[in-house]
Amino acid sequence: MGKKKMLFVYNPKAGKERIRSNLLDIIDIFAKAGYEVTVHPTQEQGDAIEAVKNRDRGFDIVTCSGGDGTLDEVVSGMWMSKTRVPIGYVPAGSTNDFAMSLGIPAAMHASAEAIVTGREYACDIGVMNGDTFVYIAAFGLFTDVSYLTKQDIKNVLGHMAYIFEGAKRLSEIRSYHMKVTADDMVIEDDFVFGMVTNSISVGGFKDITGKHIKLDDGVFEVTLVKFPDNMLDMSNLMAALLNRDIDTEQMYCFKTSHLVLESKESIAWTRDGEFGGEHTYVDIKNENKALKIMVPNKN
Structure with a gap:
């Protein structure tokens, strides 16, 4: 049985750039859970949308790390794509309102663990002028x-x-x-x-x-x-x-x-x-x- 595939999109500049010192540990958590991880650091605004929208259909999950803006882009890309899969979120921004609402831990290692041990939750999203x-x-x-x-x-x-x-x-x-x-x-x-x-x-x-x-x-x-x-x-x-x-x-x-x-x-x-x-x-x-x-x- 092949490994599960994960696309991991992260914003290296989000928050206080905390992802830089935690990146390898986070990937290790995903790998130990049986995921083959493809990493995509965003380069500019809108990059996460394109990365998720145009991703290979073989990915079982798309995970992101950054602030609420990064999550927003990933959700937008998922909404535009033909195949929708669960999204994992490792919050790394300045406020992380949505993560707080969902009970996702603020600590990056804990939120990464929650992605591989947690459950899927179907929540609402908004569409404003498309x-x-x-x-x-x-x-x-x-x-x-x-x-x-x-x-x-x-x-x-x-x-x-x-x-x-x-x-x-x-x-x-x-x-x-x-x-x-x-x-x-x-x-x-x-x-x-x-x-x-x-x-x-x-x-x-x-x-x-x-x-x-x-x-x-x-x-x-x-x-x-x-x-x-x-x-x-x-x-x-x-x-x-x-x-x-x-x-x-x-x-x-x-x-x-x-x-x-x-x-x-x-x-x-x-x-x-x-x-x-x-x-x-x-x-x-x-x-x-x-x-x-x-x-x-x-x-």
């Missing part, structure tokens, strides 16, 4: 911080890099007039921030998307934050958002499997921490249990 995202699509306040913060700053400061960069933007707060259609509901208002999520953690903050989150229920958690009257209201609003203290006068929170957001001006979006383009029309759909990812066995 492009996939794993756990979040967002617009507005601070959402450009993750992709505009330089990688070397992220490597030195880690999660604090996002906080420092975001603090510099407080004077740039602006709103976007949008029409939002979801199920039988139509909302039209001015928003400073909006996120469509399938995660228990965003930006390293747990529970910001709500309580009792399930990643395989076929619906997103949607949060739309209205434009406040003054900076004091903005401060209170951000505190309420972080504490998930829902103020219905200032924000809309609901669940849906499909929504459309329309605006007259182009609005910049982020998908899984990476730039998602500028749009006047955004159609977001939940693809229920479309992704199989390896997670640790339940105790």
Whole structure:
């Protein structure tokens, strides 16, 4: 009986470049579990998409290591490919929100072990104007911080890099007039921030998307934050958002499997921490249990 085949795609610059000192040990874990491993270090943005989309059909699993952006690319490549296989994830980024949501260990050796000893979990993914995202699509306040913060700053400061960069933007707060259609509901208002999520953690903050989150229920958690009257209201609003203290006068929170957001001006979006383009029309759909990812066995 032949060995199982694994494509291992990793981002050598993710996080604090932790993968460099752990790479051989991780490959050894896979090899000891009976895998023949083909290694592909990414060279530029979009490289992981092409590597997975155009991979040989003989691979039994595709594993990746990097931040949420690397995972997003691997999922995109899998979505575009004709043959879909389980995905393993060794988190190595600055925040690793999706790994936290799935209970994947932060320690690289432990997450590698979970791939070869764990179980397949079928979770939802999102499709935004034809492009996939794993756990979040967002617009507005601070959402450009993750992709505009330089990688070397992220490597030195880690999660604090996002906080420092975001603090510099407080004077740039602006709103976007949008029409939002979801199920039988139509909302039209001015928003400073909006996120469509399938995660228990965003930006390293747990529970910001709500309580009792399930990643395989076929619906997103949607949060739309209205434009406040003054900076004091903005401060209170951000505190309420972080504490998930829902103020219905200032924000809309609901669940849906499909929504459309329309605006007259182009609005910049982020998908899984990476730039998602500028749009006047955004159609977001939940693809229920479309992704199989390896997670640790339940105790």
